[in-house]
Amino acid sequence: MQFKLTMEQELIQKRARDFAQMEIEPIAAQVDRERKMPPDMAEKLVKAGFVGMLIPKKYGGSEAGMLSYILVMEQLSYPVCSCLTAMSNNVVGRVIAQFGTEEQKERYLGPLCDGKVIGSYGFTEPSTGSDPKSLVTTAHLLGDSWIINGIKRFHTFGHLDGPAIIFANVDGEKTTAFIIDKNVEGYTSSRPFELIVGGGLETVDTRFDDLRVPKSNLFGELGGGFYILLAIAAEGRLGLSIASVALAQAALDESIKYAKQRTRRGVPIASMQAIQWLLAEMAFRIEPARWSTYRIAWLVDQGQEVLKESAMVKLFASRVATEVASMGMQVHGSYGLTKDFKIERIYRQAKMFELAEGSNEVQRSIVAGHLLA
């Protein structure tokens, strides 16, 4: 067993660390405050080669692998700034490469690698939450087209041009995936929800009113949507897990910095056992979360299915993020409540990880389902 990154992975990790320090950290607080993403961020991410890492070379990607992608996501997430919209193309592109027809791959993967479009996926509905068996969105075949009707809630980047993978019920029982072009006739989206996580992350409601898509846009097999959903969610959860780790690491680093600077009766608070224990509690949570995420990414690179493992690690890492962020606030004391310190932003964003990509209660059900199967 080797707990060691390869030279290639170390170089990719370093590149991402440099990018995060130079391009993201300086704008992070502003993006959060003004809720506006820099327009050239997608272009910069593409130029650095971070978009398309999970897409085959044949279609314009680099096939860097899941572990390398996770290493990049960890570094890019460290400044705690929601400006990584184009990175969603990695997961969407990988799923299209896995389940799409040749025509779909040819059509969608190139633009996804170029960052000219933003891929997304929409499953959750207002009345069904994450339950795949009670989808209200329907699709029926009319001549050479599918006609889709329904609403998707919390469809992240659902308003941005590009392909979306959405799920609909066919014949009242078959959960089926479709790949559709956003912002065409019959497709409308709401204004982004105002989230406590601050600016940059945009999630909307999208509505399909007799949305007509060609027959060839069926994604995977008729009735095979549930499996595709599981595959997307599994890989999406890995990205979310490593973002949780990065956020927790940022909380720890900020807390160490603060504890060394802040003095009480002339002595840095870092010399106090109460603070030291908090820092230790933070650190020992982060380490297993990081290595578990790396391991599961590595399993993906070995071609293994990680449905249960990714649910477990998401459950674990996201809890680590909220716990560690909360401890970080304790280290900062009342100053943590002010906008002057980064820990405030970290604390606000941490909660998202326990709720996104299926709440942690859903993750528990997935894990239990595997244990009892």
Add this chain to the structure above:
Amino acid sequence: MHIIVCIKQVPVKGEVPIDPRTGILKREGVPGVINQEDLCALEEALLLKEKHGGGVTALSMGPPQAEGALREALAMGVDKAVLLCDRAFAGSDTLATSYVLAQAIRKLGWFDLVLCGKQSSDGNTAQVGPELAEHLVLPQITSVQRLEIYRGRVEAERALESSLQWVESRLPAVITVTKHINKPRQVSVEAILVACREKEVITWKADDLGVDISRVGLMGSSTRMVATWLPEPRKRMGEILTGPTREVVRTLLERLREREVI
């Protein structure tokens, strides 16, 4: 034109543990990056190649992990990468290091220019470049922040402590550059993948270079690290001037004149 760039892998952030027994910086096992000024030397070589054509070879002496620095150089665009790695080289001082590098450069054959960073962030001696020039019996220009290549000669702007100096030399020559000469390019993930999956880092050992073994390593070094320690942070002494404004201003001017500030 063919350019050889000597690079060194240094520990991240310059945090180097010191071997308490030998007093030497312990580089093995510490995450490494290319020394900042060496990165600038690489960038300058690549810019010159883009302008004048030819090729760039990156050369590094170090432990096996220094291959990472050479892979990064390949990702930046160098054509060839050579690692000088042998247990016999361990503990080499700047004289022994520059001797090994010179032997490798001779083995590489014909070249127009050798570029080095002015100094490394860990050793900070700024000696390897000049010593290399002496070993190779070539002209040298140090602390260069701007350079122009013409047919068979080079013009370079040297940054001295309080002035700039323009120097001309014939080629081939050894030039050391400062971090002000350029801003090194950022490599893409694709370039890293190509550098790691498709390109080769050649490794030369002591035998391959035909070095005199008594001139390399700890035993071949003419200097000894007797002790290494972190200096105490210098305490700054402040002085607050009080009294009538006129008097305070007069005293302030005196103080500034004493220190030759004005």
